[in-house]
Amino acid sequence: MENEMTYTAAFDELQQIVSDMEDGEITVDDLAVKVKRAAELIKICKQKLTSTEEDVNAILKELEG
């Protein structure tokens, strides 16, 4: 769930930046910061799509225990 929180949060924050930008709520002053943050979030999200962190053996061990 911790894992999910991270990409859910990343996704939500990214969507927020996009909608702020579309609504013209981002000023030139914080444009650079927002664009940099968006790039980080996009990287996180893309990583989530193409990687897995679970391990079958660990789960099996948990089931035996």
Next chain:
Amino acid sequence: MSDTRQIFTLKQVVSSIRKTLEERYQQAYWVKAEMHKLNRFPSGHAFPELVQKEDDRIVAQIGATIWSQNLQRIQKQFAEVVKEPLKEGTTLLMNVKIVFHETYGLSLQVVDIDPSYSLGELQKERQETLKKLQAEGILNKNQFLDFPLLPKRVAVISADQSKGLSDFMQVLDQNTRGYRFFTMLFPAYLQGDMAVASIQEQLRKIERVKKHFDVVVIVRGGGGEVGMSCYNNFSLCKAIATFPLPILTGIGHSTNMTVAEMVAFRNAITPTELADFLLEAFDAFAVPVLNAQDQISSGARQLLETMGLHFTNETRLFRNAVKRCSEANKNQLHKISDAYRSNAQGMVRRHRQLMNFSNKELTRAARMVIEQRKDVVNHLPGFLKQHSSTSLLNALNHINQKESLVRLMDPANVLRRGYSITTVNGHTVNAATKIEEGTIIKTQSFDLEIESTVNKKKIYGK
């Protein structure tokens, strides 16, 4: 003694029983009974036990026969209509003949089984399950769960090596978008009598490690469309409805949706469709992310362009405003300076005129004063000669008068005229002087000073 008793052979007896029964039960009858055991023999014939139970106690029991040919026909028809195999332990409606055989004894020969009765029974179970889930308020419980944004960790309940499972995995693994799923198989029977317990057992396992998973899928495929009634089983459906993770079903069933499929978070007809659904969920996440990339870069560019344009406009406006303002000021300055110049010239002119005028006047006045003074000076010697002797004589008389007055006022002259001066401690006596009886006073006359002591004091007028 002759034997008068009538003695029958066994064959005669059983033949008689058979004849009696055949006469009594000439037709076939519809009988409702539970088929306890099918007892199918290698020959293809079956010899099931038929029972009737009341409160789980057997109150009637009889052996039955289904000849191989009948059995094949009955099974085929049953599977077609009911979509279930002929199952032991279920109540069936059978068309039976009562037969008695000389060597095998009494049995019921089953010539037909009514599949629609069994279908009705199954429908009844389905309805019962739905009603119970509804009554417990859990019919839509699984559907109310939040679906994860990315259903990437998938617990798969399926039969190992089944076609359904391989179809499902193939769609997930070979997706062209590069999405990675984590799947773990929890093998189970997916149809028939064993399925209920088997699936529930795997659900219990998954629940113990649920933090590692986002969703559960139940995938079946490749088997026939029979043995699905397990998915109407109340306890299995309840386990699905109340499971803490969303359960997705893809059990490849085309007619009459089972209760399990109805209570699952989502039902897909086939495992392939189910895998597509998961990929779509990934798309729903990925597409906005990819769009965000474009939206943000184009948004940023647009913002910068807009601001650049805005800045250019502002600069132009500012320049124009400054120009207008400076021109307006210049004009005003010109006006003011013109006004000043003409005012100043006027003033200088006026002052110059005034000065000229004053100059003349002054010269004239000065000349006049000089003339007057000259006149006075000219007359002065005569005037002085005429007036000086009279005024000196008057002044002398005046001084003489003042001198005799001063002489008269001299204290010595006053004392000479008989007056005396009384002093106490060197001060003349007046109202403020304290004079008591015994005070020493001094009295000064013209030629004498007397010192005396006061014997009596009298104050006048008080």
